[in-house]
Amino acid sequence: MIKLLVIAIGRVLRGLGTRMIERVWRLGAGARLFFLTIFYSGESFRRFHLVMREIYFTGVMSLLIIIVSAFFVGMVLALQGYNTLQKYGSSEAIGVLVALSLVRELGPVVTALLFAGRAGTAITAEIGLMKTTEQLSAMEMMAVSPIARVVAPRFWAGVISMPILASLFSMVGILGGYLVAVPLIGVDQGAFWSQMQANVDFRLDIVDGLIKSLVFGVACTMIALFEGFDAPPTAEGVSRATTRTVVISSLTVLGLDFVLTSFMLAV
């Protein structure tokens, strides 16, 4: 009886250990891929049109979803903010509320979440399928490093696109908030902009938001690339890797956001 119990506990512990070792192994493999990507970046910069192509697919093609969702997020923020602020008789502060929440938090975070869904999945599926159809092996046979040819351009495209998309998100969101607050609700437009300018600091708010989006860009793109590179070469493997990209990217973005915010507010 006791022997059976010991064996059962041992099995559970062994399963836990296997999973832990696998996680750490994946983390190590991801870090290795990251450093290899940095190492091979020079080659991809020398053929910059590869990066341009990827910026087109990850950045330009994400414009529509980013702009439309930013517009609605800004409008909703203004409506909700007005509803609460007018109870305290300070509905002019609505510009500050919309601008600060967009520039500091929602711009970088929502952009990163949308980016993971729109571009991250595409990257994972593409690279996973390249691996499944042995295109990556074929490149290696021709002495072309798949990291230099496939991974590094996508990585830099993601890192370049993300801050651009995030600042567009913030600006369009603020315009959406303006449209609701000023013509629709009737907040004074001078108070809207001047209170915003008095309370949004360039260094502490806008630049910190950009730093956040840059970090999220590195994290999201790297996760998508690694999942694609690591996917089992089957249809099921690629589909699982794509799902994992979205889940892990979203959780990483939200966790990193907490860490970055606590550092930025502590200074």
Place this chain on the structure above:
Amino acid sequence: MDRTTIDLWVGVFVALGVAALLGLAMKVGNLTSANLGPTYSVSAAFENVGSLKPNAPVKSAGVVVGRVDSINFDGLKFEAIVKINIDQRYKFPKDTFANIYTAGLLGEQYIGLEAGGDEDTLKNGDRIAKTQDAIVLEKMISQFLFSKASETKADNAEPIPASTAKLSDKKTAGKTLELGDPGF
């Protein structure tokens, strides 16, 4: 897709991003309005700085002319030493008054500079001698109450002793009655 088309679209994309960032910096942020040039530093001692914070604005005639650099406590004189940076374009007389004001009813606190008449101007490292502390609400209320109380005392200088006299009369009368009760 054609390489030139891709280049065009990426160019549009980057231009949009730069425009958004410029818009954020100029229209949303304070990059244009609160830009201080080179500054000089002066200090001022206050008995109470209230909730003044570093980086709070220093205003003169309502215009931002500088920022609070640091606030430290002087353990010998038990005062707060506030270091402020003032834009070098603005020269203030040596006998300038530094007051701590509050913007609005619940707003942030800032330092207001009121220029004096001295011909010498403040230089880097100088100390502003004339200061006025932040107003603490509790202190103000207690001052108000004290002054109100002393006013009423002064106004009713005559009647109060009379009424107390009456009161004491009644009391003594009551007492005598009480004392006298058992006797009856």
